[in-house]
Amino acid sequence: MNLPNRNAQVRLRRQRDGLPDAGDFQMGDGPVPEPGDGEFLVRTIYLSLDPYIRKAIRGDHPGHAVLSAGDVIYGRAVARVVKSRHAGVKQGDYMVAETGWQSYAVLTPKKIVQRIDPAMGPLSTAIGVLGMPGLTAWGSIAHLAPPTVGDTYVVSAAAGPVGGTVGQLAKIAGARVVGIAGGKEKCDVALRTYGFDACIDYKKDGWEQALQLACPNGIDIYHDNVGAPLLMKLVAYFNLYAKVVMCGRPGDYHSGEFGGLSPGPFIGKRAQLRGLVVYDYEKDLPRYLRVASTLLREGRLRFKEDHADGIEDTPGHFLKLMRGENVGKAIVAVGPEKG
Amino acid sequence: MNLPNRNAQVRLRRQRDGLPDAGDFQMGDGPVPEPGDGEFLVRTIYLSLDPYIRKAIRGDHPGHAVLSAGDVIYGRAVARVVKSRHAGVKQGDYMVAETGWQSYAVLTPKKIVQRIDPAMGPLSTAIGVLGMPGLTAWGSIAHLAPPTVGDTYVVSAAAGPVGGTVGQLAKIAGARVVGIAGGKEKCDVALRTYGFDACIDYKKDGWEQALQLACPNGIDIYHDNVGAPLLMKLVAYFNLYAKVVMCGRPGDYHSGEFGGLSPGPFIGKRAQLRGLVVYDYEKDLPRYLRVASTLLREGRLRFKEDHADGIEDTPGHFLKLMRGENVGKAIVAVGPEKG
Incomplete structure (x- = not known):
């Protein structure tokens, strides 16, 4: 397979507040760059689309100007x-x-990064279940x-790569696993692909x-991927000594729209x-x-990917992620795996 | 010593919102009651004044109508x-x-209660350092x-019976202990009576x-007796993996004035x-x-009490507690220890 001889790029067209739109991005290209001494040239195979990118563009994420x-x-x-042209990296x-x-x-x-x-597994899983989301x-x-056995384990953003992996590992550990996700399609992934015991669509009345x-014995552990308002609702269903892992994106947690936690109910529980x-877990x-x-390999851990094809589809696929319409890990297939 | 032959009582005069005042209470008396079968008669020696009482009067505290x-x-x-007239209780x-x-x-x-x-120690300590505050x-x-040795341990409401005991036990365990309290008098108790390494007066500019x-190596453990707003300020000085014990009064935590916690900084730390x-610790x-x-007995654990004398001084002493002007455990000496 021939590789392209130009470097196709997605560039920022303008900085704006609020949700990004298609006009914020533009395609461009340049020559394929040459590595200098101590450097190396890579080609992109699977691009990972992640919510933090929106913050990073605006310099609001650690390590990103x-x-x-x-x-x-x-x-x-x-x-x-x-x-x-680096001794530790091979073609x-x-x-x-x-x-x-x-x-x-x-x-x-x-x-x-890694x-x-x-x-170990399909290449694309290195940005999903066999990568940082899995390690999270x-x-x-x-x-x-x-x-452990008999625990009721609840996880939000249940169709995503972190939520899906958390829930499946909890099931393997003997827990009853209940996902929370937005919309029927995501709940179906949690139920059918990941095998959760139940999945609650928080966009439906009466959720x-x-x-x-779905939690007749109360909630023992809640892995939180979304933030304070949902956590404040769930505490009512916590058992005494319930554990919460706060795994939401700190950047979002800071913003006023995500509200705050009142310690009272957490003390009560x-x-x-x-x-x-x-x-912290890289080692x-x-x-x-x-x-x-x-x-x-045993088929006991499964994953769901939402692919776009071709780098020119990256902005559109990212906007879909921003709207929360992706189902599974958002990936752009940019180049071939082999060659 | 002769005991009174009437039962002096402090009764509610009116229910109101906001801080109580002297007009909310009235003195009364009645005959000394007679125990029925399975009951017993006690006389009050030291009355414990506690912030929860304000909530209890209004039915906002568990177990109190x-x-x-x-x-x-x-x-x-x-x-x-x-x-x-109960077999398990003796005169x-x-x-x-x-x-x-x-x-x-x-x-x-x-x-x-206990x-x-x-x-074990002075009788009055059964509602202080040898009672529920100590057990807390x-x-x-x-x-x-x-x-443990080398930890920096911070505690708020440092002059009170919970804060003072927490800090002294932390010092005995080898920690550097820094109190936070309102006003010089309370800070003096933390420093001189309890022997804390430092005490910060949060009412002073530049606190x-x-x-x-006072925490050159950052904060490792924070025992919180006051609520969310102070906690949100302290998180900036936390070390990674810092521990927080949320021990404030849940009732107060619920009220809007006490604000909320933003999870972001806590995730970051x-x-x-x-x-x-x-x-939970009664056993x-x-x-x-x-x-x-x-x-x-060894003089390694000390306590501070703020006494009023005579049941008729109870409302005034309670109002002092409500204004945060008590220094140490608020107690009313109602009757003699012996006899």
Whole structure:
């Protein structure tokens, strides 16, 4: 297969407040760049679309400076090394790296997020169940609030890669797992693909009653992916000593629209709340990958991806994610896996 | 010593919103009541004044129905059995019991909060350091967030019986202890009576800078006795993985004036927050009393009481507590210890 000889890029056209729209992005291209000494050239295979990107563009996310018009949009991708002038990186290596939204990128090793052993599982899972979203789930399940037999485990954003993995691992650990998601399609993924015991569509009237019915023994652990207002509603159904893993995006938690927590009900329930930041578990990634790749091969751990094809579809696919209409991990297939 | 032959009582005169005032209470008296079968008569020695009483009067506290005009005010006291018609209770027994604000009460055993062994320490400490406030501190120190050598331990409401005991136990465990309190007099108690390493007067300008200077290595554990707004300020000085024991009064936490917590900064600090309810540790009271009474005898654990004398001073002393002007445990000495 021939690789393109130009570097297609998605660039910022304008900075705006509020939800981004198609006019905020523009396509561009340039020559395929050449790596200098200590650098290497990668080509993008699967671009990961994530909610944090919106914040990063505006400089509101740790480690990301605000972008100017004409800059390539931030992003991580499964990538393959085309040419290397760094001793620790070999042509043909697969990795997750900070490529940005483009088909080629010249990088240094500090832009590597994770090296990929293709034997572990499908390449695309390195930005999903076998990547940071999976490790986030592992931090919650293995470290912060391990579920066990008979627990009632509730997880929000249940169709997503973190929520889906958290819930499946909780089921494997013997818990009754109840997802919360927006819309029938996402609930179907939680039920049919992930095998949750129940999934509550919070966009439907009477969802709180449905949740209560789905949790006849109360909630023991809640993995929170969405923020304070839902957490304030769920505390009413907590058992005493319930555990909460706060895994929402801190940037969103800060904004006024997401409201705040009143400690009272959490004291009443003797609840335990802990904040999760995935970077704390990077040293545990090899162990997680051994566990998860085995479960994946056995068909006991499943994933759902929402693919767009071609880098030119990236803005549209990102806007779909921003509207919450993606079902599963949002990915853009940019280039071939092999070659 | 002769005991009074009438039962002096403080009764509710009117229910109002907002801070209570002297016009809300009225003195009354009645005959000394006679215990029926299965009941016993106690006389009040030390009446405990506590912030929860304000809520209880209005029926806003668990287990307390709203009071009507003419009802005796709720309250706990160190009391002694005068006459018993219950096989498990003997004349001369000391106990902490739900007597209400009156000099005599006829009770059943379910009104007993705690039996008192007078050999453990001064009788009045059974409603302070050797009672529920002390056990609250023990729940925090021994169960929810044990401090250790080198920790920086911060506690609010530092002059009070819970805050003072928490801080002294943390010091005994090797921590650097920094109190937060309102006013110089309370800070002096924390420093001189309790021996804290520092105490910050939050009513003084620049108190946050003073706190930062007093915690050069950051905060490892924060025992919170006051609520969300202070907690939201302190999180900036937390170390990673800092622990918070939420021990404020849930009733107050509910009210809008106390604001809410934004989860974002707590996630960023990977903080662990746990709610404390003292009733969970009742089974551990004997162990705590052994530990605390020994420390008390050795002079390593100290307490501060703010006494009023005579039941007729109860409303005034309660209003002082409501204004936050008490320094130490608020107590009304109603009757003699002996006899």
